[in-house]
Amino acid sequence: MSARLPLMLAVALVLCALALVNAQYQARQLFIDLERAHSSARQLEIEWAQLQLDQSTLGKHARIEASAMRDLNMVSLTAARTQYLTAGAK
């Protein structure tokens, strides 16, 4: 009995050490994944800002008015050609 105890402790020690190595490895892997996710989040944010900017640039009132007049032959609204629908009126 007394002879086996050191042996068992040695085995336990080795197992613990291996588990520690494994845990450290796992932690690093997860950390790398986290880093990657962070950087892709940043990238997406930048892309989103860029897209918002594009939306504003393409949705500029000056541009819409110009293409409506040139390409679609639309004209400005005048009150004479407007029908107002008022709630409650006949």
Place this chain on the structure above:
Amino acid sequence: MTRAPSRVAGTRGIPFSASPVLQVQLPAWRSRIVLFLLFAAFATLIGRALFLQGMSTDFLQKQGASRYARTLELPATRGKIVDRNGHVLASSVPVKAIWAIPDDVLQAAPEKLRRLAALLDMSERDLRKKLDSDRSFVYLKRQVEHETADRIIKLGIEGIQTRKEYKRFYPEGEVMAHVVGFTNVEDAGQDGMELAAQKTLAGVTGSRRVIKDRLGHIVEDIEAIREPHDGRDLALSIDSKIQYIAFSHLKEAVEKYKAKAGGVVVLDVKTGEVLALANLPTYNPNNRAALTGAQLRNRVLTDTFEPGSTLKPFTVALGLETQRVTPSTTFQTAPGRMTIGTATIGDSHAHGLLTVAQIIQKSSNIGTAKIALEMPPREMWELFTNIGFGQQPKVGFPGAVAGRVRPYKSWRPIEQATMSYGHGISVSLLQLARAYMIFARDGEMIPVTFHKSTDAPITQRIISAKTAREMRGMLETVVGPEGTASKAQVPGYRVGGKTGTAYKIVGGKYVRQYVGSFVGFAPASDPRIIIAVMIDEPASGQSYYGGTVAAPVFAAVAANALRALNVAPDTSVTNIIMPANPVQESM
């Protein structure tokens, strides 16, 4: 040094000490010296260890850390500026700055340098001039877009490096330039709201300390991360649709009358928000290479002018409020001239006997002066001060000016008379527009703001609701066929307002150059917006009257803005009568 013969070598029984070799006697001091030297060596080692561990440990730890630990800067993005509907007006996009170590770059093949110059959009000579420097760090070009930067890196020239930075883009360009302002190359606000809100827009950069492996991958954080804080987005009160409407109609008018400059501001009567503010000449904030001071000036806020007749309603309102006159009180304005002290003032046409309402409608200087002279200067000064003249408007906008109202104690009668119709006093267009709040809001004054707001504004009563309503009625007649601003009529809506035409002062003297203006509100039954238009030095020769140059801009902006705001019409659409010869106001 003798030993006891305690040990026995082998089994033969010959004692060790019996060996003849050992019989040699060495002097005792030699072994002592050896012992001492050994001891000294150990002491030195211990001393050194103590020194390293105790004294210089910080330095050594640092040296160790610098071999595996890195501090990364975490950049913060500058906040966006959006309009009241979330439409982006200014946004930062990451770009690259290209910098070089000149000595290394000059080693590169000439062919590569030529291609680098082409990618940087500069001549090879300019590039070489930049590289011909003693410094070890030279910016070649800043704010280079990512694609170009990648191609430059691909050239593989030794000594070319990039640095991340931000570039600000302004999708609305010149239409919004004066409100939004711009930033410099370091992404710091320089003008407009970019400058006014610099503190909240700018982010706080963070940092983190990490362990990096041989390949440059981050292995671990070794300290708590200082998180970067992105700048906060700023929502302006501006409605980009109304802004565009205001800008395009102002531009049309300025071009038509070949004016030197122009400005228009649209205020929301209910909340005090600035819905639109446009200036001409303007500039493109995305490309500021050829920027002049005239383009940069936000005239609506930073330029003051003598408003002229647009100030008459305030004098008359004070007369009504203090019950010195009623709308039907009559004044004799014939023969169209009036002498006060040594000076003479006049109307452009002799109108004869006019009621107070007609004085406003026809814009009679003499009538207004006669009302003003019945009042003590102090009361007029108090009204002007209460409606914000001579006070810097608290709008949080850089460069907003106070205008000038002289202290009432120094007013001479002639000055009081001219001030009553807007001369000898200077205001900015924004102050003028805001002052009309007392008519549009039934006698209340509210602060104006460039920030989108949802709270009810703090009100301050200046005149009674009854006086305000009476004035609104009179101002509506100005826009009628008998008034000075028949061109300000808007189909479908009742509107009211007042024209102004004033001489400009150059070098302290009045010159034959004019500022035509119009301030009005719509719809008159329940005002929703106030629009102020100013056309500086209309030079076409046709006309310079506010009723001709500024009133049509008001009408066009009001019609489109009310439609954009979904305001129901308050009258039929076919009620417009345009007189052949509109009444011209006095100056």
